[in-house]
Each structure stands twice: as C-alpha cells, then as structure tokens.
Amino acid sequence: xxxxxxxxxxxxxxxxxxxxxxxxxxxxxxxxxxxxxxxxxxxxxxxxxxxxxxxxxxxxxxxxxxxxxxxxxxxxxxxxxxxxxxxxxxxxxxxxxxxxxxxxxxxxxxxxxxxxxxxxxxxxxxxxxxxxxxxxx
Numbered sequence: 380x381x382x383x384x385x386x387x388x389x390x391x392x393x394x395x396x397x398x399x400x401x402x403x404x405x406x407x408x409x410x411x412x413x414x415x416x417x418x419x420x421x422x423x424x425x426x427x428x429x430x431x432x433x434x435x436x437x438x439x440x441x442x443x444x445x446x447x448x449x450x451x452x453x454x455x456x457x458x459x460x461x462x463x464x465x466x467x468x469x470x471x472x473x474x475x476x477x478x479x480x481x482x483x484x485x486x487x488x489x490x491x492x493x494x495x496x497x498x499x500x501x502x503x504x505x506x507x508x509x510x511x512x513x514x515x516x
Contacts, residue, residue, distance in 0.1 A: 400482050404491050405453055407463040414463040418481070419446045419500045420472030441504035443468060446479030453492040465491045 407413070419442035451464045452468065469478030486494055 400467065402468075402482070402485070402491065403466040403467070405450070405452060405460075407492075408459050408461050411463050412459040412492050413495050414465045416465045416467060416486060416494050416497045417446050417449055417500070418467040418469065418478045418479070418482070418497070419443045420469050422470045422472055422478075436500050437499075439472070439504060442500035445500040445503055455507055462495060463492045465494070 404414075420439050421443050423438050423440070435488065446466055450464075453460065453464060467482050467486070469482050470477050485491075
C-alpha cells in the first residue's frame with residue numbers, strides 16, 4: 380500500500396532478546412505535529428503450559444487485527460484526520476510489557492508527534508465473563 384504521508388519504521392533493540400516492534404505513521408493535516416497512538420502487542424503465551432499452543436487469536440491477534448483494520452481504513456479514506464495517527468505493534472508484552480516499555484520513550488520523545496491520546500487494543504475478541512468489565516468498541 381503506497382499512501383502519501385505515511386512512514387514505516389522497524390526496530391530490534393540491542394541486548395534484549397525476542398523483542399522487536401513496528402511503528403507506522405499516517406500524517407495528519409493542520410495538527411500533524413500532534414498524534415493519536417493506536418497500539419497492540421503481537422506475542423502470545425500459554426502460561427498454564429508454555430510448551431503448548433498459546434491463545435494467539437484473542438491474545439492478541441484480535442488487537443493487532445483491529446489496529447491493522449483502522450490503519451487500512453484511514454489510509455484508504457479520502458478524508459484526512461487533523462492529527463497524525465501512530466500505529467505501534469510490539470512484542471514481549473506477555474513477558475512483562477517489555478515491548479511497550481521500549482516503545483514508550485520513542486513515542487514520548489515527540490519523534491512521531493506530541494501524543495494527545497492512546498488506544499491500546501488487547502483481547503478485544505474475548506467473550507464477556509460474569510463480573511468482568513469490558514469496553515465494547
């Protein structure tokens with residue numbers, strides 16, 4: 380997909396095993412120096428038995444899917460948002476939020492714009508359970 384005003388960057392931090400991230404940016408219009416971050420982690424772990432399959436479809440394939448659908452819809456839209464949108468996919472979330480801890484300093488540095496809001500999509504396909512509060516998008 381080639382869209383004017385977009386940029387994609389990847390990184391693999393040195394000295395930290397099994398982590399990496401992908402950051403994309405969709406340029407805004409008159410408030411392009413400000414940004415909304417949409418993020419999700421792409422790793423999955425079965426903590427009951429780490430040698431078995433993990434619940435990747437929900438945790439967190441569903442969050443990554445939503446993030447990618449939002450990116451695609453905004454990139455293909457004829458309407459441009461005033462603020463830039465930063466899309467961040469990060470790894471090693473299940474191992475202590477390692478990936479988000481690595482991306483946070485990059486984002487708050489202003490490299491992609493001054494962040495005004497953050498939306499993190501995590502387990503959005505998980506069915507509602509008794510006593511568990513959810514936010515339906």
